[in-house]
Amino acid sequence: MITTYDVIVVGSGPSGASASETLVRAGLSVCMLDVGITNQKDDSTIPDKSFVELRTTDNNQHAYFLGKHFEGLSFKEIESGAQLTPGRKYTTTGGNVLTPTSTDTFSKVESLAYGGLGGAWGLGAFTLEDAELIKLGLAPRDMKDAYGVVARRMGVSASLDDVTPYSLHALEPSDIQPATKMERGISALFGAYQKRRPKLNRLGVFVGRTPLALLTKAIGERLATRYTDMDFWKNEGDSAYRPSITIDALRKEKNFFYCGGYLVTSFREVTEGVEVTALCVASLKSETFLCRKLVLTAGVFGTARIVLRSLGNAGQRLPIVCGAYVYYPSIQPRMFGVGVEKSKISYSQLVLFLKRGKDVLDTAAVQFYTYSSLMLHRLAPELPLNFADAQKLLYLGAPNLIVAGLHMPGVRGNDKYIELVPDDTSHTKDRLHIHYAESKEEKEKRNETERIVKRALRMLGCYPVKRIDPKPGASIHYGGTLPYSTEGGAFTLSPQGVLHGTSNVLVADASGFNYMPPKGPTLTIMANAHNVAKFIISSFQHHD
């Protein structure tokens, strides 16, 4: 006899973890179906020392900095996920076999990992402005409370400054922890902004601290960051929020059932609720599960595959939106000759917002990273020099190197779509095809935004030396495949996340977003997943 769960949640990423936590705390029986690839590189083998100490004392450092099988080396054109360190590579493995994709125009990152892409999240924890939420298709009033709930669960450190209205306005001061201490290079950049603030503000440029899902005060067993600059290599004391932390905690609850090793392929509504079919990754046989409500949080591509297989006709296309992304390795000459700082974090500590008008599409965001703990050899191929001179130049220049990552909004277009095509070689007998091309207008707008941002960077004393424009998709922020719609229609979602045409299937990842904002969407995705879970809880209460 098959168990009927109250809810099946598909996927263990940020949205799956957030929805599950809310559902489990309300007492519902929740089954999480997940492929759940785990990190085979045991972080605990990395000694508990700072990056600089390890570099100078640990004779075994090659095992984790390069990887036991050299998986940390990357000598090819830059693509999405290229910056992942060996210990984080697991977040993107397995996709070629289980979720095949074809595309010439898009650089997709998809995760089948335990904790999803949240395992490699850069921790930018932004709340969106009301206008942005409305354009996404979400209700600002509902989201405000949800942002607070999620921020308190994960722990967000930030400060109140010029960017607060654009990055944190939905949170109360009591919801946030003190900001991390700024390293010297970032502090110098922020100082330059404060000196030229009126002129930059007139240009529409505002600079402040990046809100981070990183603890500066302990929460339960999770410890505050120790500023070891090892953030890209391990998660010491679980100071950085990862969805796996939530899933690990939920697995101790009696009403939560984690089923790893299952790739959900389709669903079918039945009298009892929803029958879910999943491929057992070990046996490659299909198994079925029953639930009263199904919540799809498999990531935009994973969810689209499941919906297309379940409801789609051959040739059905779904739209997709993706934020445009370019980055500029830059130098900050004022930092030349300043020694390496040993006590710091690796995450972005400063963010710049460009607000050119009232339209939310006129916003862009730049996140600044200093470059120290990612090793010089990763940058050397980017210099048009021989490796010996490149290494010496990088050695001298590393302290003043800033990487400015520019995120721009993504909108729908006729040339941006995904579809499932038959493929007999795949386990699911299909593969996802992605076609993505920006319109001429988008490119022009992008060029104009880049021009202003580069001017602002120069005004801050930060000089771009190169422009790296990876293929579309490199932002790793995707959405819009099943857009929110109050009018109904196939392959759209109600504002509560119900998949139109179904009664008991809900979507709680970014699939519903009608555009992609330039700010990291993870906190918004998690807050929305909490709201979808609340809607399910209320519908059960109403029904029972």
Place this chain on the structure above:
Amino acid sequence: MGQEKEDIDRIAKYLLDATPSTTTRELYRRATVEYCRPLDSYEVRIWNIVMAHPVLLPYVDAGLGLQNKLGGIRERIYVALAILETETALADKFIYTPKPLWIFRSAFYVLRGVIRAIIGRIIIALV
């Protein structure tokens, strides 16, 4: 490990004016098998020449940086650099400590790199 040992010794001398440790030599040998793609016949010819005459290595590296920056020869030098970076004894060559005349040093390396690239292109054209 004979040939790879000689290769990494020459590359380390070129990159950092250093002698690699036994661990580094073994890692380089493994990396050439597990990570590096095989050299094509043209690359083998160039590789044999620069290993026989290591004085040419900076020029060929620089020349290929303009012509085929992601080719097999540069991949081997890149792999060697990455492995050398994880050697504790060489950490001070990668972790910056304040140095006098840094601006002149920087300018020198850029200028030398450009000159090496021009000479390297000529050498490669002659091979």
